Amino acid sequence: MTIKMTFAHQLYARCDNCGVRQDGICSSFSGELLEKFSGMARKRLVPQGCTIFRDGDEVTSFASILSGVVKLSKTTASGEFHIITLMYPPDFLGYTFEDEHRCSAAAATDVELCTYPRRGFFRLLQESAELNRRIFELTTRELEFTREWMLMLRCKASYQRVAGLFAVLAKRSGLSGAGTPTPNHAQFILPLSRFELADYLGLTLETVSRNISQLKRNGLIELLTVREVIVPDVGRLLAEADMRG
Amino acid sequence: MTIKMTFAHQLYARCDNCGVRQDGICSSFSGELLEKFSGMARKRLVPQGCTIFRDGDEVTSFASILSGVVKLSKTTASGEFHIITLMYPPDFLGYTFEDEHRCSAAAATDVELCTYPRRGFFRLLQESAELNRRIFELTTRELEFTREWMLMLRCKASYQRVAGLFAVLAKRSGLSGAGTPTPNHAQFILPLSRFELADYLGLTLETVSRNISQLKRNGLIELLTVREVIVPDVGRLLAEADMRG
DNA sequence: CGAGTTCTTGACTCGCCTCAATTTGAGTGG
DNA sequence: CCACTCAAATTGAGGCGAGTCAAGAACTCG
Numbered sequence: 444m445t446i447k448m449t450f451a452h453q454l455y456a457r458c459d460n461c462g463v464r465q466d467g468i469c470s471s472f473s474g475e476l477l478e479k480f481s482g483m484a485r486k487r488l489v490p491q492g493c494t495i496f497r498d499g500d501e502v503t504s505f506a507s508i509l510s511g512v513v514k515l516s517k518t519t520a521s522g523e524f525h526i527i528t529l530m531y532p533p534d535f536l537g538y539t540f541e542d543e544h545r546c547s548a549a550a551a552t553d554v555e556l557c558t559y560p561r562r563g564f565f566r567l568l569q570e571s572a573e574l575n576r577r578i579f580e581l582t583t584r585e586l587e588f589t590r591e592w593m594l595m596l597r598c599k600a601s602y603q604r605v606a607g608l609f610a611v612l613a614k615r616s617g618l619s620g621a622g623t624p625t626p627n628h629a630q631f632i633l634p635l636s637r638f639e640l641a642d643y644l645g646l647t648l649e650t651v652s653r654n655i656s657q658l659k660r661n662g663l664i665e666l667l668t669v670r671e672v673i674v675p676d677v678g679r680l681l682a683e684a685d686m687r688g
Numbered sequence: 689m690t691i692k693m694t695f696a697h698q699l700y701a702r703c704d705n706c707g708v709r710q711d712g713i714c715s716s717f718s719g720e721l722l723e724k725f726s727g728m729a730r731k732r733l734v735p736q737g738c739t740i741f742r743d744g745d746e747v748t749s750f751a752s753i754l755s756g757v758v759k760l761s762k763t764t765a766s767g768e769f770h771i772i773t774l775m776y777p778p779d780f781l782g783y784t785f786e787d788e789h790r791c792s793a794a795a796a797t798d799v800e801l802c803t804y805p806r807r808g809f810f811r812l813l814q815e816s817a818e819l820n821r822r823i824f825e826l827t828t829r830e831l832e833f834t835r836e837w838m839l840m841l842r843c844k845a846s847y848q849r850v851a852g853l854f855a856v857l858a859k860r861s862g863l864s865g866a867g868t869p870t871p872n873h874a875q876f877i878l879p880l881s882r883f884e885l886a887d888y889l890g891l892t893l894e895t896v897s898r899n900i901s902q903l904k905r906n907g908l909i910e911l912l913t914v915r916e917v918i919v920p921d922v923g924r925l926l927a928e929a930d931m932r933g
Numbered sequence: 934c935g936a937g938t939t940c941t942t943g944a945c946t947c948g949c950c951t952c953a954a955t956t957t958g959a960g961t962g963g
Numbered sequence: 964c965c966a967c968t969c970a971a972a973t974t975g976a977g978g979c980g981a982g983t984c985a986a987g988a989a990c991t992c993g
Contacts, residue, residue, distance in 0.1 A: 519839055521930045527835050540825050545832060569817065579824050580785050586831045587790060590772050593838045594764055597890030601949070637972060645842030647950055652973055669958080669972065685766045846981065882940060892982055897941055914940065914990075 457481075461557070463533030467507045468577045476571060483563040487556045495548040495556070496537060502544055504558045506536040511554030512616075512634040517546045526643045528589065529634060531615045535581050551634035596645050599684065604644045605654040607684035609664060613674045629674040637669075658683075702726075706802070708778030712752050713822045721816060728808040732801045740793040740801070741782060747789055749803045751781040756799030757861075757879040762791045771888045773834065774879060776860045780826050796879035841890050844929065849889045850899040852929035854909060858919045874919040882914075903928075 458464060458481045472480055487506070489495055495506075498517060513530045527546055530536065536556070539545055559567075568574055595607055616631035633640070637655075641648045658664045663680050665673040674680055703709060703726045717725055732751070734740055740751075743762060758775045772791055775781065781801070784790055804812075813819055840852055861876035878885070882900075886893040903909045908925050910918040919925055 517835070517839065519843065519930075521843075523843070525839055525842065527839070538828070540828060546835075572814065572817075572820075575817075575820055575824075576785075579820075579827070582824070582827055582831060583783075583785060586827060586834060589831060589834045589838060590762070590791075593834060593841065594762065594770055594772070596838065596841050597770065597887075598764065598766075598768070642842075648972080649951085649974085650949060653949095656973070685764075893939095894941080894983085895981060898981095901941075 458484075462509055463507055463557075465533075467533035467557075468535055468574060468581065469507070471573045471577065472571075476567075480559075480567060483559055483567075485558050487558050489550040489554040489556060491550050491553050493550050495550060495554075496544050497547045498544055500544045502537065502539060502542060502561055504560050505538060505564050506556040506558040508532045508534050508536060509555035509557055512551040513548050513554055514551045514634070514639070515546045515548050526635070526639055528585070528592075529612075529615075529643075534585075535578060538578060538582065552632065595686070601644075601646050601650050602654050602657060603684045604646065605640075605651055606658060606663065606680055607686050608640065608644060609658070609672065609674065610677055610680040610684055610686065613672070613677045613680070625676060627674075627676045627678050629677050631672055631674075633670045633672060703729075707754055708752055708802075710778075712778035712802075713780055713819060713826065714752070716818045716822065717816075721812075725804075725812060728804055728812075730803050732803050734795040734799040734801060736795050736798050738795050740795060740799075741789050742792045743789055745789045747782065747784060747787060747806055749805050750783055750809050751801040751803040753777045753779050753781060754800035754802055757796040758793050758799055759796045759879070759884070760791050760793050771880070771884055773830070773837075774857075774860075774888075779830075780823060783823060783827065797877065840931070846889075846891050846895050847899050847902060848929045849891065850885075850896055851903060851908065851925055852931050853885065853889060854903065854917065854919065855922055855925040855929055855931065858917070858922045858925070870921060872919075872921045872923050874922050876917055876919075878915045878917060 458469070458477060461467075464470065469477070469480055486509070489511075495513065496502075508530055510532055513534075513536060515527045515530060516524055517527050518524055529551065530548075536548060537544060568578075595604065599607065612633070613629035613631055616629070635643065637648045637651055641651045644651065655664070655666075658680075659666065661683075663674070663676075663683060665675070667673065703714070703722060706712075709715065714722070714725055731754070734756075740758065741747075753775055755777055758779075758781060760772045760775060761769055762772050763769055774796065775793075781793060782789060813823075840849065844852065857878070858874035858876060861874065880888065882893045882896055886896045889896065900909070900911075903925075904911060906928075908919070908921075908928060910920070912918065
């Protein structure tokens, strides 16, 4: 795997028509606080495949994801690279109490970030209890999600894992809104290759491929291309994976 | 599995000679804050096997673990009970933004808790940025740990998983101090049955048992009884599991 | 000491991994 | 536009490790 260097456009952030303004960490801000916040925030575009930060890098900034998908990964003791989790808007990127990042982040699709310099962010953190609460809440949610995923890896067979992952991806990539065939219809681009899917699921590339074919045969998914997926009924897919919504 | 009801002694907490005073959430407290804190804290003894709280219970209090081991568990969509994690002193128990607990907690050994009523704790949380920080830090650490565990479940074969778990348990249960055969020597009581070990590792009871026997044959562990373990060299055990310290 | 539970060990089966051969698709140059 | 190349994905054949089923041993408790 070739590692492309980060290429970033930097723009001033405009909070008023920001996509994550509803439920990002800044959702509760207003007045002076929002002013300060947007003053230090910078928009950054990261093309697909580019690294955002690496395990061990000094922490210089944090970021909210505005659009796109970010993959977090880590190198194990035995030297293998593994995906830890996928992050979607309005997730918060890179928070740590350490001076160095504890995992790597890369753009799985083209990504828009809203970045905040470390010092300024910490200063605001001291001023705003609400910001504290929000970021803590996101962390708690991430912990919940990781635990669920861990349970799934422990129990489920390969077919159910693949079905479960596709269902989760469908939901997070956004169910198609109104005016679609059925309310449970979804269509999305896979942010990961077969190899990465396999890694994330604790399976091999071949097993993943076989199970995708099986899902196709069972009419639970359709592939437009190898990366473009249609899920006619996300609920049915979840049921196939023995998962709750 | 029979569920025993909670049986609790309640005592006033004495912070001055508390075992987790060094690194618990209260570690930075002093003066008035410590006063307030210890005023609302109550010590509670929970015998082995007793439930501390259950998934779905209303959150009425939080707690620090003073001694013993607590197991957190969760019921999946398919109705199976699974262990999420083990918690040791000075871990913090039950924190959530919801009104209901999101998992169950039970005493894996006899447990001493330092409990705080929900309201009072939240009030203090608003007064003390440091308390906020500490509890957040513990949550972050828990997330890190869960991610590591997830990676391990994805990659390792059964033998390595068992070795890894024993190494972790040895470390957390405390390496024997000075005056022991070797600095890496550890001895501890397994807080889980074979069935629970298997669940936690995503294996079957039989596979766990076989691998424990194998570890014995390889001289990496000794069993005094089925639950009492001696690890002559924790480092060697970690190496066997391909894990870093 | 016996009854029940927990743990260990063995024999067999099955699902996932491994290795290998195609097939598909994207990018490039003639 | 098509032929070519290379990477990614699919499909197949076979082996092995962990699960399943079952019997026996060890520990717990009355």
